[in-house]
Amino acid sequence: xxxxxxxxxxxxxxxxxxxxxxxxxxxxxxxxxxxxxxxxxxxxxxxxxxxxxxxxxxxxxxxxxxxxxxxxxxxxxxxxxxxxxxxxxxxxxxxxxxxxxxxxxxxxxxxxxxxxxxxxxxxxxxxxxxxxxxxxxxxxxxxxxxxxxxxxxxxxxxxxxxxxxxxxxxxxxxxxxxxxxxxxxxxxxxxxxxxxxxxxxxxxxxxxxxxxxxxxxxxxxxxxxxxxxxxxxxxxxxxxxxxxxxxxxxxxxxxxxxxxxxxxxxxxxxxxxxxxxxxxxxxxxxxxxxxxxxxxxxxxxxxxxxxxxxxxxxxxxxxxxxxxxxxxxxxxxxxxxxxxxxxxxxxxxxxxxxxxxxxxxxxxxxxxxxxxxxx
Numbered sequence: 176x177x178x179x180x181x182x183x184x185x186x187x188x189x190x191x192x193x194x195x196x197x198x199x200x201x202x203x204x205x206x207x208x209x210x211x212x213x214x215x216x217x218x219x220x221x222x223x224x225x226x227x228x229x230x231x232x233x234x235x236x237x238x239x240x241x242x243x244x245x246x247x248x249x250x251x252x253x254x255x256x257x258x259x260x261x262x263x264x265x266x267x268x269x270x271x272x273x274x275x276x277x278x279x280x281x282x283x284x285x286x287x288x289x290x291x292x293x294x295x296x297x298x299x300x301x302x303x304x305x306x307x308x309x310x311x312x313x314x315x316x317x318x319x320x321x322x323x324x325x326x327x328x329x330x331x332x333x334x335x336x337x338x339x340x341x342x343x344x345x346x347x348x349x350x351x352x353x354x355x356x357x358x359x360x361x362x363x364x365x366x367x368x369x370x371x372x373x374x375x376x377x378x379x380x381x382x383x384x385x386x387x388x389x390x391x392x393x394x395x396x397x398x399x400x401x402x403x404x405x406x407x408x409x410x411x412x413x414x415x416x417x418x419x420x421x422x423x424x425x426x427x428x429x430x431x432x433x434x435x436x437x438x439x440x441x442x443x444x445x446x447x448x449x450x451x452x453x454x455x456x457x458x459x460x461x462x463x464x465x466x467x468x469x470x471x472x473x474x475x476x477x478x479x480x481x482x483x484x485x486x487x488x489x490x491x492x493x494x495x496x497x498x499x500x501x502x503x504x505x506x507x508x509x510x511x512x513x514x515x516x517x518x519x520x521x522x523x524x525x526x527x528x529x530x531x532x533x534x535x536x537x538x539x540x541x542x543x544x545x546x547x548x549x550x
Contacts, residue, residue: 210249211496213278213489214271216264216291219256222410225436226283226481227256230304233478233485233519234280236469241493248497250489257282261290268294277503280304280488283322283433283481284408285311285354286383292318300503302491304484308358313528317503319510321484321491321523324530325355328453329362331535332429336402337370339451339550340427343401345375347426349391349415350406352380359406359431367404385411388418395424402427405450409436413443420446427451435480435538435545451548453535458483458521462490466519483519490518 215234217227234252241248253276255267264287268279277298281288283305295301295317303311303320312324336343348364350356364376377398381391392415395403403419403426405412412430416439419428427449433439434452443450457463466486470478494516495509515524521533537548 209247210251211278211492212274212276213250213252213280213492214255214268214276215252215280216255216257216267216271216287217280217282218259218284218287219254221258222438223259223282223284223408225409225438225479226305229479229482230280230282230485230488232470232474233466233482233487234489236466236473236482237486237489237493239473240465240469241490245493245497248493250493250496252489257284257287259284259287261286264288265290265294267291268299272299278492278506280485281306283307285358289314289354297502297504300506302488304481304488306355308354309362310354310358312530316529317507319525319529321487321518321520321531323455323533323535325359326362327532328431328535329359330366331453332359332404332431333363333366333370335451335453335537336367336404336429339429340402343371344373345377345398345400345402347377347379347395347398347400347403348406349379349381349395349403351383351408351411353383355408356380356406363404363406381407381411381415383411386414388415391415392418392422392424395419396422400424400426402429405430407431408433409439410442413439413441413447416443416450417446432480434540437479440540440543440545445543447540448543449539449541451537451539454538455521456534456536458517458519460517460522462517463519463521487516487518487520487523491516491523 217230218224219227257264268291279301281301281303285306285308288303288306292314295315300317305322307325309324309326348360350360368374379395405428430450430452432454440447495506498509500506500509510525515522523531539548
């Protein structure tokens with residue numbers, strides 16, 4: 176018996192020594208040490224869960240393709256649900272950092288993104304798929320976003336206002352009272368007053384949690400605008416449009432990219448007809464084709480808003496890792512010096528502020544569906 180115990184002891188010591196020399200073989204599966212964890216901080220529940228779920232699908236498709244192109248790049252994604260709340264997001268990124276997660280992807284809500292930016296640095300870098308507030312430009316050297324700043328959308332919407340409703344004299348800016356809403360409002364008002372002379376613009380705000388828009392609509396009707404610039408998220412703006420039309424307000428409605436949400440159509444119903452909005456131009460490169468084909472094959476449906484941006488966010492990290500980046504600082508340098516990436520969502524090339532610049536097209540609701548705009 177003693178000799179058997181000694182034998183077992185020596186065997187245990189040999190195994191421990193082998194583990195010390197090669198941890199990979201002792202962690203369960205080959206290559207675990209090389210796996211890179213990306214933390215996805217997304218709204219997976221609540222009114223804006225569509226964004227999170229679409230991005231999750233984009234990640235899944237991207238990981239399938241990455242494993243074929245670069246077998247040496249092993250990425251796993253862990254999820255934290257923000258529920259669309261800034262406070263929850265701030266806690267989530269701290270939790271991920273305590274777990275050693277250094278690479279973050281966030282959602283499409285600027286107020287949520289602002290809550291996470293203070294946590295970025297050499298130990299954490301972020302790609303935002305849809306946060307658009309202009310004040311995020313250059314907010315951190317470790318912050319990058321692959322959706323245009325509202326400085327571009329708001330300015331284009333201002334010029335669009337003159338095109339779709341010549342002779343406009345009164346504009347009501349109806350916006351959600353958060354970082355997203357105020358950012359677009361500020362840019363739009365500044366530029367529309369330059370584009371259209373003799374204009375009267377009035378602000379009307381609503382809260383992010385609001386569901387009853389009767390009083391708001393009554394006040395807007397009293398102003399009697401020629402045009403309404405509506406800023407918010409699809410589930411809410413759908414209710415706003417329904418109420419506004421219910422009050423007999425016939426003003427032309429221009430809204431934002433977030434209009435393209437099934438909940439907008441569901442909640443606005445027939446009142447949605449004719450709503451005009453700007454939307455990123457559909458890319459036509461080989462990566463975009465690969466993404467769409469894989470998405471349809473995987474989910475038997477067309478990709479929804481932000482799915483392509485989720486795909487690109489994962490791919491950007493994968494390309495940096497494949498190029499030898501080992502730390503957030505390495506990834507930061509690679510992002511700033513990378514060649515233009517013709518991705519699923521369009522051509523991505525970061526400027527000095529970590530922003531991209533992609534073209535928009537005009538779209539509208541026609542016969543209950545989202546379609547290219549026609550006068």
